[in-house]
Amino acid sequence: xxxxxxxxxxxxxxxxxxxxxxxxxxxxxxxxxxxxxxxxxxxxxxxxxxxxxxxxxxxxxxxxxxxxxxxxxxxxxxxxxxxxxxxxxxxxxxxxxxxxxxxxxxxxxxxxxxxxxxxxxxxxxxxxxxxxxxxxxxxxxxxxxxxxxxxxxxxxxxxxxxxxxxxxxxxxxxxxxxxxxxxxxxxxxxxxxxxxxxxxxxxxxxxxxxxxxxxxxxxxxxxxxxxxxxxxxxxxxxxxxxxxxxxxxxxxxxxxxxxxxxxxxxxxxxxxxxxxxxxxxxxxxxxxxxxxxxxxxxxxxxxxxxxxxxxxxxxxxxxxxxxxxxxxxxxxxxxxxxxxxxxxxxxxxxxxxxxxxxxxxxxx
Numbered sequence: 001x002x003x004x005x006x007x008x009x010x011x012x013x014x015x016x017x018x019x020x021x022x023x024x025x026x027x028x029x030x031x032x033x034x035x036x037x038x039x040x041x042x043x044x045x046x047x048x049x050x051x052x053x054x055x056x057x058x059x060x061x062x063x064x065x066x067x068x069x070x071x072x073x074x075x076x077x078x079x080x081x082x083x084x085x086x087x088x089x090x091x092x093x094x095x096x097x098x099x100x101x102x103x104x105x106x107x108x109x110x111x112x113x114x115x116x117x118x119x120x121x122x123x124x125x126x127x128x129x130x131x132x133x134x135x136x137x138x139x140x141x142x143x144x145x146x147x148x149x150x151x152x153x154x155x156x157x158x159x160x161x162x163x164x165x166x167x168x169x170x171x172x173x174x175x176x177x178x179x180x181x182x183x184x185x186x187x188x189x190x191x192x193x194x195x196x197x198x199x200x201x202x203x204x205x206x207x208x209x210x211x212x213x214x215x216x217x218x219x220x221x222x223x224x225x226x227x228x229x230x231x232x233x234x235x236x237x238x239x240x241x242x243x244x245x246x247x248x249x250x251x252x253x254x255x256x257x258x259x260x261x262x263x264x265x266x267x268x269x270x271x272x273x274x275x276x277x278x279x280x281x282x283x284x285x286x287x288x289x290x291x292x293x294x295x296x297x298x299x300x301x302x303x304x305x306x307x308x309x310x311x312x313x314x315x316x317x318x319x320x321x322x323x324x325x326x327x328x329x330x331x332x333x334x335x336x337x338x339x340x341x342x343x344x345x346x347x348x349x350x351x352x353x354x355x356x357x358x359x360x361x362x363x364x
Contacts, residue, residue, distance in 0.1 A: 001295075002039070002067040003202075003274040004095035008122050010110055011103040012206040012238040017070035019241045019267045038070045044275050044282070044293070045268040048325055048355060052284060052291045055332055064282050064293035066275050069095055089133050089196065097200045097277040099270070100126065101238075104205040104218035119205070119218050120225055127175060127197075134195045135170045138163050141193070162189055170197075177201070177229070200277050203233045204270065212237035213261045234273055236266040281354040284325070285309075286334070302350040306360045316362040320346045325355035 007013045021040045044064040053061045071091045092098065102119040103112065142163050148156035166176050175197035181187035190198055203226055205219045215223075215235045223233050237260075244265055247253045257265065282293045283305055296305045302322075307314030323334065327342040334357075337343050352358070 001278045001280065002069050002095045003097045003099050003278060004069040004071045004092050005099045005101060006071050006092060006126060007101035008103070008125065010112060011101050011122065013101050014070060015242050016101060016204070016206070016236070016238045016267075016270075017068065019238065019245050020068050020271065040068050040070075041065045042068050042271055044271055044295075045264075046282065046293060048282075049284070049291065049293050051329055052286050052357070055329070056286050056288065056291050058287065058291045059289050060291075062290065062292040064275070064280075064295045066271060066278065066280070066295075068099075068271075068274065071095075089130075092130075092196055092199075093194065095199065097202070097274065099202050099204055099274060099277075101204045101206055102218075102222060104216060104222065104235075105208040105211070107208070117218070119222050123203075123222070123225065128173070130196045131170045131173065131175060134176055134197050135167065137193070137195060138167050138170065142167065158185060159189055162186055163193075166193075166195070175229075200279075201229070201231050202270075202273050202277050203231055204238075205233060205235050206238045207235055209237045209240045209260065211235070212240060212266070232273055232277070234266070234270055236270060241266050281352075283352050283354070283356045283358050285359065286328070286357050296352060298354075300352055301348060302346055302352055302358075302360075303348050305352045305358065306362065309360070312364045313360050313362045316364040317348060318361040318363055320350060321359040321361070322346050322350070323357040324353070325357060328357050 005013050005017055017038075017040065020042050042065060044066055046063060049061060049063055069091060100123070102122055103117055104119050106117055142160065145156050145160050145163065149160040162179075166179055169176065169178060176190075176193075176195045177198050177200065179190065179198070181190055203222060205215065205222055207216055207219065211219070212235065219233070219235055226233060240260070244253050244256050245267075247256060253265070257263065279298050280295050281298050282295060285292050285294065294305065294308050296308055302320040303314045303317040306317050306320065322344045323337050323342065327337055327340075328334070331337045331340055331342065334343070
């Protein structure tokens with residue numbers, strides 16, 4: 001599961017990615033690794049994991065992670081291959097969600113590709129390019145499905161109707177994520193189309209240090225514009241975040257943050273927001289050898305969650321022993337949770353809750 005950072009050139013994408021790449025500095029005992037030069041596996045900050053570590057005192061601790069991709073800057077005409085357009089669009093298609101960085105600060109020393117700062121125009125530039133690429137995809141697909149729909153084949157008629165609906169929206173300058181599937185068949189088709197503008201989006205307003213807490217007029221404009229999109233807007237002073245990650249000690253970073261009026265680094269909020277954007281949640285396993293955060297989708301059942309550890313766990317699933325995180329913290333150990341009668345035994349239909357501490361029984 002990947003979240004791709006997109007935006008025009010010189011809006012702060014690479015600086016943000018570098019901040020995320022240094023996220024290990026926020027949790028010094030957690031590893032960070034880079035898969036490729038433009039893909040980082042970033043730890044998801046989670047104080048619950050630290051609390052479990054404190055209670056269990058394991059040999060090692062492994063956090064949940066999310067992949068962040070630094071995607072080439074886009075320019076007008078990208079949908080037709082201008083600039084790095086083809087590379088940009090191929091990379092973003094492989095991502096599951098979009099982190100859209102918008103420049104919301106004035107600085108005469110940093111040239112804007114369009115000559116002046118205007119986050120609304122910048123957003124529309126990227127939206128249009130993505131919509132044009134999706135329109136091309138939709139029209140190609142319509143050419144094929146129109147023939148079979150004429151024959152009255154039910155599946156083709158449904159696909160044709162949905163494609164026409166998406167096409168109309170794209171022509172109006174709206175993204176395909178505004179389409180609401182009416183049933184599972186439509187939901188499956190929307191996923192199969194693999195359209196760029198169906199991907200969920202998080203808008204990151206890159207501001208100056210003085211605007212890090214409350215934002216500014218540019219941020220207000222963005223919030224107003226995206227109200228109808230059901231998208232989250234995050235305010236981040238990216239250059240300042242870069243300075244924070246360069247500080248050597250936790251105490252220095254906390255002092256810097258307090259001076260700014262912040263309780264934690266903005267990149268930590270961003271990583272968690274990206275995790276939510278990807279519709280992910282965490283459950284834990286806790287033992288003396290390892291305390292670990294496991295990543296699953298919201299709504300996954302206990303066998304699905306077990307399968308993240310090993311496919312054999314899902315195939316041979318018998319039951320899950322579940323402790324609510326709050327109960328684990330309240331009683332302080334698995335043994336005391338059992339004594340209090342708070343350990344639950346759940347079966348195959350159990351929907352895992354965020355923060356569950358789990359142990360699986362299986363037979364292969």
